[in-house]
Amino acid sequence: MQGEGEAVRNLEEEAKTRPLDAAWDQIRVNLRRDCGARAFDGWLKPAELGSFDADAGELEIAMPSQFMADWVKSHFGDRLQLAWTSMLPIVKSVKIIASAEAPKPSPLLVLEDTPPAAQAANAASAGGKRDPSAPNFDLRYRFETFVVGKANEVAATAAQTLANAERVSFNPLFIHGGTGRGKTHLLHAIGQAFLEANPSAKVVSMSAEKFMVEFVRALRENDTIGFKHRLRSADLLLIDDVQFIAGKDSTQEEFFHTMNEIITAGRRLVITSDRAPQDLDGIAPRILSRLSWGLVADINPADYELRLNIINAKLDALPGVEMPEDVVEFLARRITNSIRELEGALNRIAAYAMMTGRDIDVPFVEEVLANVLRANQRRISVDEIQTQVAEHFRIRKAEMTSARRSRDIARPRQVAMYLSKQLTPKSLPDIGRRFGGRDHTTVIHAVKQIERLRAADAELDADIRLLQRQLEG
Structure with a gap:
């Protein structure tokens, strides 16, 4: 059986005889053959070799944009991994990145996904090695990329204030809202902005679930002092999805004391949840009271x-x-x-x-x-459409089913038929019956008439767009 030293020497010799560039050329040929010319040219052709960490065996493949990197990672990541490990065994893992992420030569190890202003400080504090507690913020989630509207304006303003102001009048900041509304985006944005303004600051970011797991591990390993110090010494503590500690009494006890320590020391605390504090079940009342002391900002559904x-x-x-x-x-x-x-x-x-x-x-x-x-799809009824259209054109709803054919009545009725066809799954005969027992051919005529008029009449087109937004929103 080969010794470890001999195996390493063999891998090094193989690397010399089959360098990365040669292997990449062959892999590209194979990918084009296996994936097809269209898929290869559209997604894999722009890929370029990035850096290679010989100690870890990690190879970076750089894509022109983050979007392409995400797509290739999702759809071709396993194929690329297999291709490289088969072609060149010294490559143990493949990391697909956007070109902008490619590291620049430096005597220090650059911390992945950490703002430039904080990289040097973190690396220096770790003696050139990565600090395992350093947060991995997503560079895409910054204040500059957060689109603000009425639904999230308060939360966005509070987040920027807490991240950038020398002093804040509220602490903690509690952000709540349903899934996919931007809570995590704001959390990452706060962390990055705070580090850029305070390069030497200590920032700790974790989910409530990770808080619980690490606390339990600290108990098991008799290292609760280290756990407490790491969190309570943070200048900014970010906790995501606090609802996950519901019902975990010992974790909540530690969480409460951590909150108290951070707030009493004048350090900053940001917590997110899918619900407002008063709606969180299974959380100790004193924690809910503490959460409510600061600023509670909700993120509503986007209009x-x-x-x-x-x-x-x-x-x-x-x-x-x-x-x-x-x-x-x-x-x-x-x-x-x-x-x-x-x-x-x-x-x-x-x-x-x-x-x-x-x-x-x-x-x-x-x-x-x-x-x-x-x-x-929200189930919109013909009745809703008739009501909305009648109100918009200021006619009685009863006119939708009447026999009157004057233009000021017929046109809104046709608009309502058109919208019924566009926004409901009802058949043409069913729509006709709901408009005073009219034939399906009348509905067809109304749909075609409105389509023609929309192309020629900007005002009517604007009316219909407004009605659609009101009905669907």
Whole structure:
């Protein structure tokens, strides 16, 4: 059996005879053959070799953008890993990054995902080695990339104040809201901004679940003093998803004392949750009372305008993606569950468009996002449509089913039929019956008439867009 030293020497010799560049050339040829020319040219061709850590056996593959890096990691990561380990065994792992993440030569080890202003301080404090407690903030989650609207304005303003102000009048900051609304984004943004303003500060960021796991480990290893010191000495402590310590009495006891220590010492504390403090079940009353002492800021569901702004902001970060205005408006109207889902939908549309070469239009989006759109669909009734249209055009709702044919009545009725066809799953005969027992051909005529008028009459088109937003929002 080969000794460890001999095995290492063999790997080094293999590395010399089959260098990274030669292996990469062959891997690219194989990938183009196995994945097909279109997929390879669209996604893998732009990939370039990054740095190689010989000690860890980790090789970086750099992509032109974060979007492409995420997509390749998700769809080709395992294939690339297998290709490299098979071709060159000294490569033990493959890390796919965006080009901007590529490390620059430095005598110090740059801390991944840590703001530049904090990298030197953290590296220096660790003697050139990575501090295992240093937070790994996502560089995409910064205040500059957080789109602000009425739904999140208070939370965003409070987060920036806590991160940047020399003194704050509230502590802790408690941010709550449903899944995918931007709580974690703000948490990372606070951490990065605070470190950039205070390079030598100590920041600790963890989920409540990790807090619990590390506390239990500290108890088991008789290292509670070390655990307490690490958290309570932080200049900024960030705790995500505090609802996960519900019912964990010993963890809550430690959490309460940690909160007290941080706040009493004048250090900063930020906590997120999916619910307001008064709605958290299984959390000790004294913790809830402490949480309420500071500023409680909620993030509400994004309204249509905010969703529209978020889509446009994300499109700016997707170069080469041409998305018509009507598609942007369609997505803003139809995907309402969460911002995270909206961002995922944009990435999926861009990826499928690039892979298939098709133009992005509403039918294409409906095809690509069929499941997502179904999950987001709010059941709108014909009755709701009739009520909304009647109010908008200032006619009595009873006119929707009357026999009157004057233009000031017929046109709103046609608009209501058109919207019923667009926004409900009802059949044409069913829609006709709900408009005073009219024939399905009348509904067809109304739909075609409104489609024609929308193209020629900007005012009517604006009216219908407004009605759609009101009904879907």
